[in-house]
Amino acid sequence: MTSLTLVRRIAARPSIVFDALTTPDGIACWWGPDAGPVLLAETDVRIGGRFRVRFRMLDGSEHESSGEYLEVVRPERLAMSWRWQGSEDPNESLVEIDLRASAEGTELTFTHSRLRDEDSRRSHEEGWNGALDKLQRHLSRN
Amino acid sequence: MVNYNAQLDRTFAALVDPTRRAILARLEREDGASVSELAKPFAIKLPAVMKHLDVLDDAGLITRSKVGRTVTVRLSPEPMRAAMEWLRRYERFWSRSLDRLAAYAERKEAEARKSGR
Numbered sequence: 573m574t575s576l577t578l579v580r581r582i583a584a585r586p587s588i589v590f591d592a593l594t595t596p597d598g599i600a601c602w603w604g605p606d607a608g609p610v611l612l613a614e615t616d617v618r619i620g621g622r623f624r625v626r627f628r629m630l631d632g633s634e635h636e637s638s639g640e641y642l643e644v645v646r647p648e649r650l651a652m653s654w655r656w657q658g659s660e661d662p663n664e665s666l667v668e669i670d671l672r673a674s675a676e677g678t679e680l681t682f683t684h685s686r687l688r689d690e691d692s693r694r695s696h697e698e699g700w701n702g703a704l705d706k707l708q709r710h711l712s713r714n
Numbered sequence: 715m716v717n718y719n720a721q722l723d724r725t726f727a728a729l730v731d732p733t734r735r736a737i738l739a740r741l742e743r744e745d746g747a748s749v750s751e752l753a754k755p756f757a758i759k760l761p762a763v764m765k766h767l768d769v770l771d772d773a774g775l776i777t778r779s780k781v782g783r784t785v786t787v788r789l790s791p792e793p794m795r796a797a798m799e800w801l802r803r804y805e806r807f808w809s810r811s812l813d814r815l816a817a818y819a820e821r822k823e824a825e826a827r828k829s830g831r
Binding site for chain 2: 578589680
C-alpha cells in the first residue's frame with residue numbers, strides 16, 4: 573500500500589507518450605488531478621537532471637513537486653526521485669514509468685514507491701496489500 | 715502538519731511488522747480479543763506479543779481495556795483511516811493525471827497521423 577501502480581493503454585506511439593511525460597509543453601497539458609493550470613514546468617531530461625512542476629487546483633490550492641531523473645531511456649523508461657514542496661509530505665519517493673509498444677500504441681506502467689520508507693516498501697513486497705485491503709473493508713463498514 | 719506526519723510515520727512503522735499486521739487483521743475479524751487469544755497462533759512467547767501490542771498501542775492502532783484479570787484488545791480505526799486517506803491522495807493525483815496524459819498523447823498521435831508522420 574505504500575507503493576502505487578497504475579497501468580494505462582494509450583492509443584499513441586511510445587515516443588509521443590514519452591515526450592508528453594518529459595517536455596514542459598506536454599506536462600502543461602495534463603499534470604494535475606483536475607483542470608486547474610500548470611503554473612511552471614521545468615525539465616532537464618538526462619540522468620542527474622532535475623524537474624520541477626507547480627500547478628494550481630480548481631479549489632485554488634497550489635502544489636509543487638520536484639526531483640531528479642535517475643533513468644532516462646527514450647522512449648521506454650523513465651525513473652525519477654520525487655518530493656512535494658512544503659510540509660505536505662517531507663519524504664523523498666520514487667517514480668518509475670515504463671512504456672511498452674503494443675498493437676494499439678503504448679502500454680504505460682506507472683509506479684510510485686517508497687511512499688513512506690524502505691521498510692514499508694519491503695513489507696509491501698511481502699504481501700501487505702491483502703491485510704490492509706481487509707482492514708479497509710472493515711473501516712468502510714464503520 | 716508536523717504532528718500529522720509524525721502520526722503517519724508511527725502508523726506505517728507499526729504496520730511494517732508481519733506479526734503486528736496479523737494481529738490487526740485478526741482484530742478486524744473479531745471485535746475484541748484477549749491478549750492470550752491473540753498470542754495463541756504465534757510461535758512467540760507472551761512477552762514478545764506484549765511488546766508488539768505496546769507498539770500498536772503507541773501508534774494508536776489498538777486500545778486495551780482491563781476487566782478483572784483479562785485485558786481485551788480492540789482495533790482503533792482512526793490512524794489507519796488517516797494513513798489510507800494519505801495514500802488515496804496519491805492515487806487520485808496520479809490516476810487523474812495519467813488519464814489526462816493519455817488523452818493528450820492520443821490527440822498528439824492523431825495530429826501526427828494527419829500530417830503524415
